[in-house]
Amino acid sequence: MKTTEETTAGGGDVRLTGISKTYGDFTAVHPLDLTVPEGSFFALLGASGCGKTTTLRMIAGLEEPTAGTVHLGDQDVTALPPYKRPVNTVFQSYALFPHLDIYENVAFGLRRRGIKSVKKQVEEMLELVQLGEQARKKPHQLSGGQQQRVAVARALINHPKVLLLDEPLGALDLKLRRQMQLELKRIQTEVGITFVHVTHDQEEAMTMADCVAVMNAGRVEQLGTPADLYENPRTTFVANFLGTSNFIGAEVDSTSGDDIVLKAGGGKLVLHRARASAPATTGGKILAGVRPEKISLTHADDAGGIPEGRNRITGRITESSFIGVSTQFVVDSPVCPDFEVYVQNVDRDARLVPGAEVVLHWNPAHTFGLDAAQDVDAGVGTAEEEVA
Amino acid sequence: MAFVTWFKRNVVVIAGLLTLAYLLLPNVVVTVFSFNRPKGRFNYQWQEFSTDAWRDPCGVSGLCESLGLSLQIAFWATLGATLLGTMIAFALVRYRFRARGAVNSLIFLPMAMPEVVMAASLLTLFLNMGAELGFWTVLIAHIMFCLSFVVVAVKARVMSMDPRLEQAAQDLYAGPVQTFLRVTLPIAAPGIAAGALLAFALSFDDFIITNFNAGSTVTFPMFVWGSAQRGTPVQINVIGTAMFVVAVLLVLVSMAVGNRRKRQKA
Amino acid sequence: MATVTEAPPTPAPVAPEKKPPRKRGRWTPYLLLLPGLLWLVVFFALPVIYQASTSVQTGSLEEGYKVTWHFATYWDALSQYWPQFVRSVLYAASATVLCLLLGYPLAYLIAFRAGRWRNLIMILVIAPFFTSFLIRTLAWKTILADGGPVVGALDALHVLDVTAFLGWTAGDRVLATPLAVVCGLTYNFLPFMILPLYTSLERIDPRLHEAAGDLYAKPSTTFRKVTFPLSMPGVVSGTLLTFIPASGDYINSDLLGSTDTRMVGNVIQSQFLRILDYPTAAALSFILMAAILAVVTVYIRKSGTEDLV
Numbered sequence: 006m007k008t009t010e011e012t013t014a015g016g017g018d019v020r021l022t023g024i025s026k027t028y029g030d031f032t033a034v035h036p037l038d039l040t041v042p043e044g045s046f047f048a049l050l051g052a053s054g055c056g057k058t059t060t061l062r063m064i065a066g067l068e069e070p071t072a073g074t075v076h077l078g079d080q081d082v083t084a085l086p087p088y089k090r091p092v093n094t095v096f097q098s099y100a101l102f103p104h105l106d107i108y109e110n111v112a113f114g115l116r117r118r119g120i121k122s123v124k125k126q127v128e129e130m131l132e133l134v135q136l137g138e139q140a141r142k143k144p145h146q147l148s149g150g151q152q153q154r155v156a157v158a159r160a161l162i163n164h165p166k167v168l169l170l171d172e173p174l175g176a177l178d179l180k181l182r183r184q185m186q187l188e189l190k191r192i193q194t195e196v197g198i199t200f201v202h203v204t205h206d207q208e209e210a211m212t213m214a215d216c217v218a219v220m221n222a223g224r225v226e227q228l229g230t231p232a233d234l235y236e237n238p239r240t241t242f243v244a245n246f247l248g249t250s251n252f253i254g255a256e257v258d259s260t261s262g263d264d265i266v267l268k269a270g271g272g273k274l275v276l277h278r279a280r281a282s283a284p285a286t287t288g289g290k291i292l293a294g295v296r297p298e299k300i301s302l303t304h305a306d307d308a309g310g311i312p313e314g315r316n317r318i319t320g321r322i323t324e325s326s327f328i329g330v331s332t333q334f335v336v337d338s339p340v341c342p343d344f345e346v347y348v349q350n351v352d353r354d355a356r357l358v359p360g361a362e363v364v365l366h367w368n369p370a371h372t373f374g375l376d377a378a379q380d381v382d383a384g385v386g387t388a389e390e391e392v393a
Numbered sequence: 394m395a396f397v398t399w400f401k402r403n404v405v406v407i408a409g410l411l412t413l414a415y416l417l418l419p420n421v422v423v424t425v426f427s428f429n430r431p432k433g434r435f436n437y438q439w440q441e442f443s444t445d446a447w448r449d450p451c452g453v454s455g456l457c458e459s460l461g462l463s464l465q466i467a468f469w470a471t472l473g474a475t476l477l478g479t480m481i482a483f484a485l486v487r488y489r490f491r492a493r494g495a496v497n498s499l500i501f502l503p504m505a506m507p508e509v510v511m512a513a514s515l516l517t518l519f520l521n522m523g524a525e526l527g528f529w530t531v532l533i534a535h536i537m538f539c540l541s542f543v544v545v546a547v548k549a550r551v552m553s554m555d556p557r558l559e560q561a562a563q564d565l566y567a568g569p570v571q572t573f574l575r576v577t578l579p580i581a582a583p584g585i586a587a588g589a590l591l592a593f594a595l596s597f598d599d600f601i602i603t604n605f606n607a608g609s610t611v612t613f614p615m616f617v618w619g620s621a622q623r624g625t626p627v628q629i630n631v632i633g634t635a636m637f638v639v640a641v642l643l644v645l646v647s648m649a650v651g652n653r654r655k656r657q658k659a
Numbered sequence: 660m661a662t663v664t665e666a667p668p669t670p671a672p673v674a675p676e677k678k679p680p681r682k683r684g685r686w687t688p689y690l691l692l693l694p695g696l697l698w699l700v701v702f703f704a705l706p707v708i709y710q711a712s713t714s715v716q717t718g719s720l721e722e723g724y725k726v727t728w729h730f731a732t733y734w735d736a737l738s739q740y741w742p743q744f745v746r747s748v749l750y751a752a753s754a755t756v757l758c759l760l761l762g763y764p765l766a767y768l769i770a771f772r773a774g775r776w777r778n779l780i781m782i783l784v785i786a787p788f789f790t791s792f793l794i795r796t797l798a799w800k801t802i803l804a805d806g807g808p809v810v811g812a813l814d815a816l817h818v819l820d821v822t823a824f825l826g827w828t829a830g831d832r833v834l835a836t837p838l839a840v841v842c843g844l845t846y847n848f849l850p851f852m853i854l855p856l857y858t859s860l861e862r863i864d865p866r867l868h869e870a871a872g873d874l875y876a877k878p879s880t881t882f883r884k885v886t887f888p889l890s891m892p893g894v895v896s897g898t899l900l901t902f903i904p905a906s907g908d909y910i911n912s913d914l915l916g917s918t919d920t921r922m923v924g925n926v927i928q929s930q931f932l933r934i935l936d937y938p939t940a941a942a943l944s945f946i947l948m949a950a951i952l953a954v955v956t957v958y959i960r961k962s963g964t965e966d967l968v
Contacts, residue, residue: 065564066563066564067560067563067564086563086568087560087563087564088563088564088565088566088567088568088571088572089566092564093564093565094560094561094564096557096560096561096564097557098555098557100555100557100558100560100561101561102558102561102562102576102580103558103580104579104580104582113562113565113567113575114565114566117565117566117567117571117575118566159565160564160565163565163566405764405767405768405772406768406772408761408764408765408768409764409765409766409767409768409769409772410765410768411761412761412762412764412765412849413765413780413783413784415761415846415849416765416783416784416787416846416849416850417783417787418798418802419787419795419796419798419799419802419846420786420787420790420795420798422798422801422802423790423794423795423798426798426801437797437800437801437804438801438804477694477695477698478695480691480692480694480695481691481692481695481696483691484687484688484689484691484692487688488687488688488691489688490688490689490692496692496696499696499699499700499703499704500699502703503699503703505899505903505951505952505955506903506907506948506951507903507904507906507907507908507924507947507948507951508904508907508908509907509908509909509923509924509927509928509944509947510710510907510927510944510945510947510948511703511706513710513927513931513940513941513944514703514706514707514709514710514944515702515703515706516931517706517709517710517713517937517941518702518705518706518709520937521709533702534702536698536702537698537699537702537703540695540698540699541699544695594788594789597791598788598791598792600792600793600910601908601909601910601924604928604932605928605931605932613791614791614792614793617791617793617794617797618793621793621797621914625797629794629797630794632794633790633791633794633795634790636789636790636791637786637787637789637790639789640786640788640789641782641786644782644786645782648778
């Protein structure tokens with residue numbers, strides 16, 4: 006049985022030190038150090054099999070790390086079994102006890118800790134997740150969204166230092182998922198507990214989390230705020246996994262002050278030195294990336310009107326699809342055969358149809374530079390596979 | 394033409410109902426003949442209506458004693474087989490261990506063996522050991538052949554159980570013992586109950602193995618067998634009918650209760 | 660803000676030597692298995708070995724038996740009782756086929772056509788179990804009685820002429836003929852066919868029937884190409900659960916048959932309990948066991964359903 010000392014010692018930040026997990030020859034998680042600050046909403050994002058769930062389960066104590074330690078605040082909990090850790094989990098597909106009603110499911114943790122009068126707490130918690138009416142129903146009588154809220158209530162009622170969420174919204178349909186994202190965010194703000202959230206859905210991670218760690222093949226590829234990851238991806242995997250990116254293989258032509266001038270397909274592109282995550286030496290290779298929505302599209306006949314100082318590329322439209330708020334174009338250019346461009350439908354130029362010759366241009370500040378020695382397509386499609 | 398179409402569409406239903414009739418016909422006969430007043434020792438031919446046997450079900454010497462003994466043996470055999478079988482089922486589903494294949498075969502073989510072979514083998518063992526045949530040898534035999542069936546029933550249930558439920562219990566501060574008592578056992582209960590029910594039915598109705606290993610002890614099926622040779626009292630039919638009716642009523646009542654509870658909750 | 664760095668590859672990450680004290684339980688499976696398996700070894704496996712040794716012993720009841728590796732007992736038993744062996748296989752096989760033919764429509768009916776009657780029919784299939792099977796088998800004596808309505812109807816329809824010609828019945832009697840024994844066997848083991856069939860049929864998504872119909876399959880084709888193949892696990896375990904006990908049964912032959920319908924079970928029973936010729940009885944039951952294990956093994960291999968347990 007858990008003692009109160011264990012629950013109160015130290016703060017609520019989670020510290021993983023050199024933690025790793027191997028199964029036979031397979032390394033699920035490579036040694037990693039990670040600190041989740043107290044009170045934050047932290048997301049572990051990655052495709053299935055990237056090690057994110059294993060990491061989560063090591064924090065919960067459901068998986069024993071092969072090496073390394075787990076600290077909650079100042080307390081080393083590596084050797085503690087799950088029932089002695091001040092951590093609770095919202096399981097994938099919820100794992101509600103089918104033989105107990107909603108009330109008893111929520112009261113389960115309190116009762117195991119020997120708390121006698123649970124009525125008031127359970128009722129309050131059911132109110133928080135708006136399920137007061139359903140207390141005496143069995144889990145299978147509830148909808149997916151309601152079951153999900155019971156799972157959250159069952160974990161939160163124990164006032165854990167950290168709440169772990171393992172793909173908590175994976176079983177819900179799209180609309181409900183959006184609703185529950187906001188709901189979870191609201192609850193987190195209300196209770197102020199550290200949330201660690203595992204998901205394969207980049208949109209979910211970006212909407213909810215203060216800080217996202219993108220995982221790939223048992224390693225953390227990059228860690229940062231959602232905006233930081235999106236604007237400054239440091240690997241092609243992150244650039245492709247979060248949204249869409251266009252890549253141009255380029256050669257460093259010269260450097261001048263804060264700018265790096267790149268040579269690609271006969272043209273010149275400018276990259277700000279601060280946004281290059283690979284060293285730039287004259288003559289060296291670099292991958293120049295740019296997001297589709299940063300690009301403007303101008304018909305070749307009007308090319309003269311494009312202001313000076315913008316990066317530009319010529320090409321021919323091969324596909325266009327109208328999706329309401331924007332139109333998405335695919336452009337065949339000498340430097341990249343399928344350049345994606347999203348244009349807001351403000352003033353639609355009727356000449357921009359497949360076959361039209363166009364100039365793509367964007368502010369050099371939106372270019373980011375990556376190490377050229379990586380797979381350009383890393384992370385493409387891995388997110389969608391699972392959603393379907 | 395319309396009839397032909399109707400017949401074609403419902404031929405499965407008709408064939409199925411005929412099979413059902415075939416299955417139930419003997420029970421109808423047993424029930425009807427429980428109201429017979431036979432001439433002579435055997436109750437195979439209808440003579441005249443009578444409720445004598447129903448008014449005095451224990452009127453034949455040894456009948457109710459054998460029934461009591463069978464119930465007693467079935468109770469203890471069920472208890473023993475369910476306990477041992479449940480333990481094996483949990484070990485098979487939840488743990489990795491050596492010689493799993495051998496263990497599986499040892500559990501499968503008793504089900505794939507004609508009763509007469511097991512009966513004869515066990516008798517050979519008891520004779521070789523010089524054991525006295527009777528209540529205990531019968532109980533040992535019953536636990537042996539019920540065991541495998543319990544394992545199969547419980548295993549199916551435990552296998553379909555989401556392992557995350559137990560992890561959730563551990564996550565919610567339940568230690569290993571609490572997790573087992575509060576989560577694992579209640580969820581596995583229907584499988585264990587099904588296994589126990591099966592064991593009870595198998596033990597209560599067993600004749601061949603019992604007959605080999607009972608010595609001079611007489612269980613209910615042995616009593617029936619004996620009377621088939623010497624003369625069948627009507628009371629046998631009374632007991633057979635009563636058990637059929639009680640079983641159907643019990644099931645119907647439990648179903649009605651279940652339905653009402655479901656409706657109240659919904 | 661959170662920080663992340665790959666842990667330095669050297670020196671090797673500090674692997675805690677002391678494993679968390681949660682790895683106990685390595686002996687748990689063995690402790691759980693021990694009592695039950697011990698029971699099966701002592702009261703099932705050991706007897707079979709005793710049986711094997713008894714079958715090669717010679718001696719007499721008065722002087723006791725000794726292992727003399729007298730394999731001739733097997734030969735004598737086979738040459739003396741081969742008709743009973745053949746009969747056992749024939750009767751059991753006939754009963755199994757009949758059970759499949761009778762049981763499939765009922766299992767299909769319960770699985771797909773019964774609607775709200777499903778539970779009631781299920782109860783009616785299982786409930787007869789609670790009336791002792793001996794009492795129910797005795798009821799067949801009444802049903803098939805000489806001159807009774809069933810026999811009378813069969814006689815009037817000249818069915819008995821055909822069956823008598825085939826050697827299944829004798830004269831205008833059904834009782835004390837092979838037909839009565841097979842009928843009793845079929846009746847007794849029918850639920851063991853219906854239940855596994857129902858279990859595997861019930862798992863079939865009814866939309867598959869619609870999909871087959873949508874793809875131009877007639878109902879009969881749907882059954883042959885979709886339903887029946889998907890119910891194969893049920894067919895396999897049902898036929899085994901019927902054939903195995905039927906081949907060793909001696910109750911039906913004893914109650915409904917005559918001396919001309921004696922099966923192996925009858926011989927083993929009388930050798931053991933009346934004649935007290937233990938070596939012959941042991942040899943006979945050993946042969947029966949080996950034959951059945953061989954049949955089961957081949958059958959399971961052929962049908963590709965390994966997970967019957």
